[in-house]
Amino acid sequence: NAGVTQTPKFQVLKTGQSMTLQCAQDMNHNSMYWYRQDPGMGLRLIYYSASEGTTDKGEVPNGYNVSRLNKREFSLRLESAAPSQTSVYFCASSDDDSSGANVLTFGAGSRLTVL
Amino acid sequence: AQTVTQSQPEMSVQEAETVTLSCTYDTSESDYYLFWYKQPPSRQMILVIRQEAYKQQNATENRFSVNFQKAAKSFSLKISDSQLGDAAMYFCAYRSEGETSGSRLTFGEGTQLTVNP
Numbered sequence: 001n002a003g004v005t006q007t008p009k010f011q012v013l014k015t016g017q018s019m020t021l022q023c024a025q026d027m028n029h030n031s032m033y034w035y036r037q038d039p040g041m042g043l044r045l046i047y048y049s050a051s052e053g054t055t056d057k058g059e060v061p062n063g064y065n066v067s068r069l070n071k072r073e074f075s076l077r078l079e080s081a082a083p084s085q086t087s088v089y090f091c092a093s094s095d096d097d098s099s100g101a102n103v104l105t106f107g108a109g110s111r112l113t114v115l
Numbered sequence: 116a117q118t119v120t121q122s123q124p125e126m127s128v129q130e131a132e133t134v135t136l137s138c139t140y141d142t143s144e145s146d147y148y149l150f151w152y153k154q155p156p157s158r159q160m161i162l163v164i165r166q167e168a169y170k171q172q173n174a175t176e177n178r179f180s181v182n183f184q185k186a187a188k189s190f191s192l193k194i195s196d197s198q199l200g201d202a203a204m205y206f207c208a209y210r211s212e213g214e215t216s217g218s219r220l221t222f223g224e225g226t227q228l229t230v231n232p
Contacts, residue, residue: 092160
């Protein structure tokens with residue numbers, strides 16, 4: 001039971017390079033999310049996808065693009081990486097539950113460093 | 116927009132003792148959900164406990180309980196009989212009940228808990 005799987009776990013980029021973070025979930029969840037975690041700032045939502053075929057901006061979308069490839073997969077792309085994008089990135093998924101809380105399940109995180 | 120504040124960047128507790136982590140939030144909504152997540156050194160985010168705002172009874176999960184004060188917009192986490200494995204970063208999070216799509220969370224800044232043997 002893998003849950004939410006993110007790759008890669010670690011990546012070092014040079015300023016201006018591009019890369020894609022991959023995320024897949026095997027829980028048949030409708031909604032998926034990308035958060036970034038920075039010291040002293042908690043987790044902030046970059047983009048989310050409420051269902052297959054839809055994506056919406058979160059709190060800090062600038063410099064990122066996303067693709068909801070299918071129900072399982074939700075990728076995050078940095079087209080031209082900047083040092084300000086050095087962070088730990090988390091993918092998460094959720095589905096409707098009877099309580100309405102729709103608890104998120106998180107991946108293990110991807111540490112990205114932009115030099 | 117909702118905000119979540121954790122005013123204690125770091126806390127420490129002796130093993131077997133009790134510790135309380137504070138969280139306050141700002142919202143104009145009456146229905147919402149509150150969560151505490153734990154992030155150990157492995158980085159994995161783990162749900163500790165959740166509270167529905169419409170429930171007056173405080174949530175409890177084994178050694179973890181909350182003190183939910185809706186009028187004061189306060190949501191503290193109490194850890195009883197602290198164990199070494201409780202050492203982690205703890206995040207308080209808010210989710211609006213009115214969301215029609217997805218389950219976007221607003222997180223606090225986190226509190227780093229150290230458990231001393």
